[in-house]
Amino acid sequence: MSYRHTDRTADTADLIAPPETGFRLEPSNDIDYRDKFRGAMVGTGIGDALGRPAEGMHPLSIRDQWGYLEDYVPWDGWTSGPKGTLTDDTELALCIAQSVVETGEFDPKDLAERFHAWYPVGRGIGSATWAACDRLERGATWFHSGSASAGNGAAMRAAPLGLAAPFDMDELRRISAWSAVITHADPTAVASTVVMAYTVAHLVHTVPGSLDLDELLTGVDRSLEGLADPELPSRRRPGSTTLRQRIHDVFEMRDQPLEDVFAVTHNGAFVLESLPAAIAAFIVNTESAEGVITEAVNGGFDADTVGAMAGALAGAYHGYSAFPDRWTGDLEFVSGLVGLGDELAYRAELGPSLELSSDPVLDEYAPVTIEGERWITQAHVEAAEHAPEIRHEIRLQPHPQGATRLATADRRW
Numbered sequence: 001m002s003y004r005h006t007d008r009t010a011d012t013a014d015l016i017a018p019p020e021t022g023f024r025l026e027p028s029n030d031i032d033y034r035d036k037f038r039g040a041m042v043g044t045g046i047g048d049a050l051g052r053p054a055e056g057m058h059p060l061s062i063r064d065q066w067g068y069l070e071d072y073v074p075w076d077g078w079t080s081g082p083k084g085t086l087t088d089d090t091e092l093a094l095c096i097a098q099s100v101v102e103t104g105e106f107d108p109k110d111l112a113e114r115f116h117a118w119y120p121v122g123r124g125i126g127s128a129t130w131a132a133c134d135r136l137e138r139g140a141t142w143f144h145s146g147s148a149s150a151g152n153g154a155a156m157r158a159a160p161l162g163l164a165a166p167f168d169m170d171e172l173r174r175i176s177a178w179s180a181v182i183t184h185a186d187p188t189a190v191a192s193t194v195v196m197a198y199t200v201a202h203l204v205h206t207v208p209g210s211l212d213l214d215e216l217l218t219g220v221d222r223s224l225e226g227l228a229d230p231e232l233p234s235r236r237r238p239g240s241t242t243l244r245q246r247i248h249d250v251f252e253m254r255d256q257p258l259e260d261v262f263a264v265t266h267n268g269a270f271v272l273e274s275l276p277a278a279i280a281a282f283i284v285n286t287e288s289a290e291g292v293i294t295e296a297v298n299g300g301f302d303a304d305t306v307g308a309m310a311g312a313l314a315g316a317y318h319g320y321s322a323f324p325d326r327w328t329g330d331l332e333f334v335s336g337l338v339g340l341g342d343e344l345a346y347r348a349e350l351g352p353s354l355e356l357s358s359d360p361v362l363d364e365y366a367p368v369t370i371e372g373e374r375w376i377t378q379a380h381v382e383a384a385e386h387a388p389e390i391r392h393e394i395r396l397q398p399h400p401q402g403a404t405r406l407a408t409a410d411r412r413w
């Protein structure tokens, strides 16, 4: 692989203690935070699900096959399932959100255990994450499990981190670093996770229609203050760049067509490509949540991951209510994504009190593996019945707490 990537471990001591900055964001009275928290969670899933069949494809091949990809399509590849099926990007974001909601804090040890539990059935798992989970399997601690990789596997799942620490940017930087190193023990992977989480936090605090891109860029710079951001070689062009420089590049190209921006950044699995690409998809389409995601996905290459990150940004800014019904209605685990958004908003004292006596989140998304058998939510069973040719291929995400409920409800797939 030609970007900085290895499945070997690296020392995390310098990565997990970002310097304090005193940087804070403040809440606004003019914002429907619950809609925006839902939007960041559900947007991750929409971009992931829409981009899933196009992963690894050249944009011209996407055009040949689907014209312009605007609707979910079922696909019988390695992440098979009916339209609206999610992949690792959202599954791992769900792990983070569930961990924060269920433990009441950000606990990297608990999160590492969730990644480890997910690993046998994860859909589209990346090589650094695979190697990290293998180390966890063999008893490594969370700060010794990560691979020395600048892949996008840590940034792609970072939206819930911005919702878990929406005010105190020192806390956001710390939990982003801790979350990243579990799988990606690399300074650029950490910095990109911070930027992704920060951008989500910035956008949830921004009234739709009032975004100032210069303020956003200033905030991104502040979020990177004092963090290692080494210069790395570009894959598609001669020369080297840093994450900060690449993000500045895409802000400077804000008035250009996205394909011209992608020609500079590329939109592959190297996080110096895919995170700036996702930010670019957002800033050239700030008026349209739908446009952000379709443009991100139709650029191909790491389409599901660029789509997931761009979708999180679109949702954090415009809110869940801005997404069309055809996307929210057919999205796998949408109730769980909405429920976790609600719970994170409540936890941040930005959303109304929830009646949690019967834990609505776990009722709604709990695809699990129990003793080798796969279990799935009823809503997804019904969706899959429309695609009988691929139903036997469906792969599921484990959720131990949900297993009992599903077993009791006799929803075996």
Ligand SMILES: [Mg+2]
Binding pocket: 087, 088, 089, 123, 124, 304, 305
């Ligand atoms: Mg994926």
